[in-house]
Amino acid sequence: MALPRHSRKYALTEEQRHMYASEKLMNFRWISKILASYSPHTLTSHDFAPTEVQSYLSEIGQFAEVAYSTISTEFIFENLTLLLEPSFPLEGYESFRDAKLVSSFIGKVAQLPGYVAYRSHTKQLIVAFSGTVTAMQAFYDVRALKHRHPSHRGRVHHGFWKLYKGIKAFALDGVRKGLAEHEVTEFVITGHSMGATVSQLFLLDILRDENLVSIGSIPLKLVVFGAPRSGTKSLVKYWRELLVEHRTKYGKESVCEYSVKTYNDGVPSLPPLSFGYRHYAESPLYFVHGRLYQVPPESSEYALYHVSPDLEDENDPPEHPRGGHNYYNGRDMEKFARRAIWLDKAMKMDGDWQEHYRHLSSKERTPKFKTPPIVAFCMPKSMLA
Structure with a gap:
């Protein structure tokens, strides 16, 4: 019997070897193991x-990724x-071609950045929150004590809650500004990693208090990638009740949540289930080797999924066979991070920064390796969370 695709051995191309050798960011593959x-x-x-959902999420994911930039959003x-x-x-980030910056902001806690942008072509208003970049932000990531949520319907991860509270007012101001200045037919909230959790808490507040922003019947979309767990069972239950209430009032498509996990990303396994936290999404999505799958509700808390061997295509090896936290939507977020750092350095030099x-x-265009391809074995040793 053939092995599931993500358990097979793949010969790495010279380009892939260079890509993995250039990794500098935490990809949490060891957490996955x-x-x-x-x-x-x-x-x-x-x-x-x-396929249209996969394309849509890939487009919105570009905004979540750029939220990590080390250079100012205004300059971008x-x-x-x-x-x-x-x-x-931004090579390949075509969703930005018609985008305009509405507002950029830095949270009061750990200087967490975010921004609001408007896409004139699609009439989307998008708020994006950065994931963890600094040691201080990471400090809040691991503050996993439970904090009573203001709704009194459950508890929330204390560190994530502090980060969210520090940026909430700025994000709301940006959204209000965008709604006042532009014709908006869709409101999108997005983030990757810790930014995904901040996005979820932001939507939770908007759903429970319609007076925060005048969304009305404008469709709401939550698009998050690699989200950790952050709410207790009671809070997750409340979240799902709010979604039902909003859909009952404004229609089935009035609010949609897309929470994507990917192969070998350990972040969705954090904090462990034993800490009492759960994922908000009832039916998450799973991205593996270029394909997106809808996960059934009964499997929502798992981080890894086997794929049927009959979907194997020997002539179409995966672009990112090792998976990991920074390889969503078929893009290498490491590449964007490296280029942003180079741009930051160039702007600080005398003379022509370009x-x-x-x-x-x-x-980046000079491969380090000239030896024959090696073989990568990409099957993690899984343990129960």
Whole structure:
């Protein structure tokens, strides 16, 4: 019997070897090996998410990824045309071509950044929260004590709650500004990792208090990637009740939640189930080797899923065979991070920053390896969370 696709051995190309050798960020594969467990449900073609959903999430994911930028959001939007060119940080981030910055902000706690943007073509208002970048933000990530939620309907991860409270007012001001200045037909909240949890808490507040922002019947979309657990069972139950209430009032499509996990990402296994936290999404999505699957509700707390062997395509090896926290939507977030750092360095140098950047980025196009491809074995040793 053939092995599930993500358990097979893949010969890495020279480009892939260079990609993995260049990794600098935490990808949490080791957490996946220790804490992640496989669902007993094997994903098949019947679990495929619609292609239009996968494309939509990939577009919105670009905004979640750029929230991590080490350079100012204002500079990014002022120089979009240049930054979208080949070898520059936003190469391939085509969703930004018609985007306008509404507001950027830094939270009061651990200087967590976020921004609000408007896409004139789609009339989407998007608020994006950064994930963990600094040691101080990581300090709050591990403060896993339970804090009573203001709704009195459950408890929330104390560290995530503090980060959210520190940025909430700024995000609300940005959203109000966007709604006042633009014609909005869809409101999107997005984030990756800790930014995903902040996004969930933001939507929770909007759903429980319609006076915070005048959304009304404007469709709400939550698009998050690699979210950790942050609410107790009671709070998750309350979350789902609020979704039902909103849909009852404004229609079935008035609010949609998309929570995506990916192969070998250990963050969705944190904090462990024994801490008492659960995921908000009743039916999450799973991204593995270029395909997106809808996970059945009974398997929502698992972080790993086997894929039916009949979906194996020997002639189409995965682009990112090792998976990990920074490889959602078929993109290498490490590449964006490296390029953003080079841009930051170039801007601090005397002279033409564009020329300095091109010089710094030239190393990216010079592979370090010239030996034959090696073989990567990508099957983690899973343990029950």
